[in-house]
Amino acid sequence: EAGVVQSPRYKIIEKKQPVAFWCNPISGHNTLYWYRQNLGQGPELLIRYENEEAVDDSQLPKDRFSAERLKGVDSTLKIQPAELGDSAVYLCASSNVFEGSIRAFFGQGTRLTVV
Amino acid sequence: QQQVKQSPQSLIVQKGGISIINCAYENTAFDYFPWYQQFPGKGPALLIAIRPDVSEKKEGRFTISFNKSAKQFSLHIMDSQPGDSATYFCAEAYKLIFGSGTRLLVRP
Numbered sequence: 001e002a003g004v005v006q007s008p009r010y011k012i013i014e015k016k017q018p019v020a021f022w023c024n025p026i027s028g029h030n031t032l033y034w035y036r037q038n039l040g041q042g043p044e045l046l047i048r049y050e051n052e053e054a055v056d057d058s059q060l061p062k063d064r065f066s067a068e069r070l071k072g073v074d075s076t077l078k079i080q081p082a083e084l085g086d087s088a089v090y091l092c093a094s095s096n097v098f099e100g101s102i103r104a105f106f107g108q109g110t111r112l113t114v115v
Numbered sequence: 116q117q118q119v120k121q122s123p124q125s126l127i128v129q130k131g132g133i134s135i136i137n138c139a140y141e142n143t144a145f146d147y148f149p150w151y152q153q154f155p156g157k158g159p160a161l162l163i164a165i166r167p168d169v170s171e172k173k174e175g176r177f178t179i180s181f182n183k184s185a186k187q188f189s190l191h192i193m194d195s196q197p198g199d200s201a202t203y204f205c206a207e208a209y210k211l212i213f214g215s216g217t218r219l220l221v222r223p
Binding site: 004033035040041042043044045048056091093095100101102103104105106107108109 | 146147149156157158159160161164166204208209210211212213214215216218
């Protein structure tokens, strides 16, 4: 079974430029998450999808961040324009329910550097 | 956003020792308590989890202890090995919100 696939692995951009991250979740997983992880900190939930619907985007900075999950499968996260403080690792995860409990699987992340 | 609080922030243990990481939660509606392990350059991976109807779960050298009255659960790593050096996160499994992490270093 293929895991969660993210691309690109690394991205360096200048501030004020746009950037997009792509995520392909594990087949059959209806729930998809985007996280931002700063160095030395825990993953911070940005948005959670159930199929195509964003059910929790309360922590997504909507002035510059946007996300979509077309057809309830792949997802993209966009930042426009990027700021220096957006430098972080962006993680995507998908989950299923196993024996009544949620199990989440993460991709390797995209390391964004804004210069 | 944080609904689980971890301690300590960092931990150094000698090889063969016991590593103990604690997590306190707020929402008594939680019904699943996982621990994730993250190595540098990788995403977190589910390590072990427990449901509140049991007080302890053991998988190999890893044990979760659950204290419902104190609203705490802890991870114990027995016979800690250098390969266990990683960052460990507890999480609230409904929205999958993570604690701040504990960086474990096991010295050879």
